[in-house]
Amino acid sequence: MSSQNVSRRSLLAAGGLTAAGAAGVLGLAAPASAHPTEPPAPTPTTALNRLIAGNKRFYKGDARHPHQSLKDLHDLASGQHPFAITLGCADSRVSPEILFDQGLGDLFDNRVAGNIVDDLLLGSIEFAIEEFGVPLIVVVGHERCGAIVATIDAIENGGEAPGHIGTIVEALRPVVEPLVGGPGDVVEAAVKANVLAQVQALFDQSEIVREKVHEGALGVVGARYDLDNGKVTLVG
Numbered sequence: 001m002s003s004q005n006v007s008r009r010s011l012l013a014a015g016g017l018t019a020a021g022a023a024g025v026l027g028l029a030a031p032a033s034a035h036p037t038e039p040p041a042p043t044p045t046t047a048l049n050r051l052i053a054g055n056k057r058f059y060k061g062d063a064r065h066p067h068q069s070l071k072d073l074h075d076l077a078s079g080q081h082p083f084a085i086t087l088g089c090a091d092s093r094v095s096p097e098i099l100f101d102q103g104l105g106d107l108f109d110n111r112v113a114g115n116i117v118d119d120l121l122l123g124s125i126e127f128a129i130e131e132f133g134v135p136l137i138v139v140v141g142h143e144r145c146g147a148i149v150a151t152i153d154a155i156e157n158g159g160e161a162p163g164h165i166g167t168i169v170e171a172l173r174p175v176v177e178p179l180v181g182g183p184g185d186v187v188e189a190a191v192k193a194n195v196l197a198q199v200q201a202l203f204d205q206s207e208i209v210r211e212k213v214h215e216g217a218l219g220v221v222g223a224r225y226d227l228d229n230g231k232v233t234l235v236g
């Protein structure tokens with residue numbers, strides 16, 4: 001599938017967020033809470049807004065570190081209701097709870113170097129969708145990703161990565177290879193292309209994702225994290 005299609009699909013998913021919000025969630029809003037003080041269930045739009053607001057607190061130096069007390073731990077011991085699923089890189093600088101200023105029970109994290117969808121991670125993501133009704137998946141790539149750099153190096157210089165590292169390089173190769181030798185910052189272009197490719201892979205490989213997005217119950221967005229200033233920006 002062309003990158004144009006990837007882009008369109010990604011935008012479609014993001015556009016769905018806006019439409020759902022504007023239309024008062026089109027009958028997909030949380031059912032009236034039995035408990036008047038209980039907040040309404042998050043929608044794709046409110047979940048994304050919550051992440052964006054948390055990231056803003058983080059990069060402005062106003063992080064609240066919510067839901068990280070012993071009381072939160074005890075409250076969550078019997079169950080969880082995460083409001084977003086992340087697919088991010090294992091890089092030590094891109095911990096989702098920190099860069100989105102969230103806490104225990106908020107995010108269902110899936111992390112692997114290069115933020116790549118495979119069968120195991122897809123099973124994990126689908127589990128969160130089915131089990132907890134999570135309304136948002138965000139694929140988080142990041143600036144100067146080492147997995148991307150290693151893949152570019154393997155393409156440019158040949159040779160094989162040791163051990164199982166080659167599995168990551170080979171998974172990224174189809175996304176990265178067309179960009180090598182091109183103009184501009186190839187690492188940056190590949191980071192963004194990979195985010196879009198993994199968003200597309202979620203659609204292509206998961207019937208559950210496709211159905212939930214079609215119903216308006218799930219949004220899927222791609223994002224890039226800036227290592228220099230801490231900002232997360234949507235890609236698509």
Ligand SMILES: [Zn+2]
Pocket residue numbers: 089090091113114115142144145146147148
């Ligand atoms: Zn990385």
